[in-house]
Amino acid sequence: MNKLKAQQWMSQALDGELSARRRQRLEQWLAAHPEDRVLWDQWQQIGSQLRAAVEAVPPLRSSAQAWAGIRAELDDQKAAAGAWTWFGGRSAAWAGSLAALLIIATGVWWWSFYTPTPVSTAVAEVDRTQVEWIDTDIESAMPVVYTDAGTGLTVIWVSFDEEKREDNGYAG
Amino acid sequence: MQPKTSNEQTEYDAATVRRWVQAAQAGDQEAYGALVKMYYSRVHGLLLGMVRNAEDADDLAQQVWIKVWRKLHTFKGEADFYTWVYRIATFAGLDFIRKRNRQREVDWPQDYDGPTETMAETTSSVRSRPDEVSVTNEVWQAFETALGTLSPEHRAVLVLREVEGLAYDEIAKALRCRRGTVMSRLFYARQRMQTMMKDWR
Numbered sequence: 001m002n003k004l005k006a007q008q009w010m011s012q013a014l015d016g017e018l019s020a021r022r023r024q025r026l027e028q029w030l031a032a033h034p035e036d037r038v039l040w041d042q043w044q045q046i047g048s049q050l051r052a053a054v055e056a057v058p059p060l061r062s063s064a065q066a067w068a069g070i071r072a073e074l075d076d077q078k079a080a081a082g083a084w085t086w087f088g089g090r091s092a093a094w095a096g097s098l099a100a101l102l103i104i105a106t107g108v109w110w111w112s113f114y115t116p117t118p119v120s121t122a123v124a125e126v127d128r129t130q131v132e133w134i135d136t137d138i139e140s141a142m143p144v145v146y147t148d149a150g151t152g153l154t155v156i157w158v159s160f161d162e163e164k165r166e167d168n169g170y171a172g
Numbered sequence: 173m174q175p176k177t178s179n180e181q182t183e184y185d186a187a188t189v190r191r192w193v194q195a196a197q198a199g200d201q202e203a204y205g206a207l208v209k210m211y212y213s214r215v216h217g218l219l220l221g222m223v224r225n226a227e228d229a230d231d232l233a234q235q236v237w238i239k240v241w242r243k244l245h246t247f248k249g250e251a252d253f254y255t256w257v258y259r260i261a262t263f264a265g266l267d268f269i270r271k272r273n274r275q276r277e278v279d280w281p282q283d284y285d286g287p288t289e290t291m292a293e294t295t296s297s298v299r300s301r302p303d304e305v306s307v308t309n310e311v312w313q314a315f316e317t318a319l320g321t322l323s324p325e326h327r328a329v330l331v332l333r334e335v336e337g338l339a340y341d342e343i344a345k346a347l348r349c350r351r352g353t354v355m356s357r358l359f360y361a362r363q364r365m366q367t368m369m370k371d372w373r
Contacts, residue, residue, distance in 0.1 A: 011359040015333060017340050042369070043362045047334040049315050054217040054335050060230045063212035067205045070237045074201065077238075 001029055003036070010040050014047070134158065184210060186252075193253050197244050204244075208237050211254055214336075215261050221331035222265035222324070223272075224316060232268055236261045258336060259346045262328055269324040311369075318368030322361055329357040330365075 001009075006029045012018040013026055030037045059066065134143035134156060144157040184192075189210075195203035215236055220229035240257055247256055319327060325347070332338045332346060343354045 007363075008355075008359055011362055012355065014362075015340065015358065017355075039366065042366050046315075046330075046362060046365045046369070050221060050319070050330065050334045053312065053315065054221050054331075057220055057226050057229075059213060059216040059233065060226055063209040066212050066230075066234060066237075067208045070208060070234055070241075071201060071205065073234070073238055074241055 001025065003033075006030075006033070006036060007039065010036065010043065014040070014043055189253055190249070193244075193247065193249070196241075197247070204241060207253070211257060212237070214254070215257060217335055218258055218261055218331060219265050221319075221335045222262070222327055223268055224320060228268065228272075232264060233261075236264045239264065255342070255346075258332075262332065262346050266324045266328055269327070273324075314369055315365075318365045321368055322364060326357050326361040326364070329354055330361040333358055 006026065009018055009022055009026045010030075013023055018026065030040060061069070134145065136143065136158060138158065142159050144155075144159065146155050146157070147153070148155050189207070192203040192206050196207060212233060216229055216233045219232045219236070220226060223229050223232060236257075240260055243260065247253070319330075322330065328347060329343055332343045338346065340351050340354045344351045347354070
């Protein structure tokens with residue numbers, strides 16, 4: 001056994017984690033190496049000093065005072081959580097309805113702005129063009145121009161004799 | 173259920189503790205209060221050994237018990253209740269030390285003098301009976317300083333072993349590391365403490 005191994009075993013022995021057989025070998029080592037026996041004592045002191053230090057410093061508050069503080073904190077958190085639960089529970093239905101209403105309203109607004117305008121409205125909005133004459137080379141064609149009462153559109157109607165039209169090569 | 177809570181720090185039998193835990197899990201704050209009162213001092217001692225400052229240990233102990241309440245529903249009763257609590261406390265302590273160390277690096281890189289009241293200072297003020305003072309304040313100061321040179325992980329292992337008296341397997345479980353790691357950390361911590369304290373012996 002070398003020094004490092006002996007010291008590792010010392011640490012384990014202090015913690016009660018060394019087997020009986022190794023402990024026996026360690027005792028033999030310590031008997032032959034007094035400087036490691038000193039180290040053993042010092043390591044023991046470290047443990048007892050740490051325990052003494054911790055025991056010498058009691059909590060600043062008694063456990064009853066500490067519990068009062070903890071309870072107050074828990075109550076605060078419970079109240080906050082309760083408010084949140086209410087918000088997320090019964091009022092969630094209201095919040096949901098409100099959100100749905102908002103979505104519908106936004107949709108309607110958007111639709112009213114961006115949906116293509118109906119033809120009749122479009123025509124009504126553009127500058128009217130006055131039809132002054134209609135020229136066609138269809139023989140016997142008779143143009144008719146009138147304003148449709150329903151749509152407001154200016155309708156140009158050309159009527160002609162079908163037989164004469166075919167004779168002049170306007171088929172199809 | 174009305175647990176007896178007037179007698180601070182009284183150790184109750186395992187069955188009583190189990191009943192309190194079950195009641196607390198069902199939302200009974202009185203039962204939880206009984207558990208807090210029973211173990212508060214021990215958790216404080218564990219944290220004090222780790223953070224080395226009485227005030228910090230007090231604040232941290234309170235936070236730990238609030239955290240324990242929040243996590244209570246996850247406690248399955250497989251381990252002893254206090255074992256479960258000290259695991260939470262140990263991690264809270266480690267977190268605190270890491271954060272504090274980072275804060276020090278940011279805030280006081282040049283002229284940091286240490287916490288306002290260290291364990292050594294508190295110890296010397298609390299130890300008022302002369303017959304109790306077996307070592308000088310300087311030695312306590314050196315001890316506290318030496319403890320402060322250990323990493324949070326090494327300190328945690330040392331405290332869990334020396335203050336809580338845990339076995340290697342329990343420490344390994346608490347810190348979620350291997351048994352061999354516990355063994356080597358303890359060995360290193362002792363060597364380091366002994367070297368740092370050499371001049372004071």
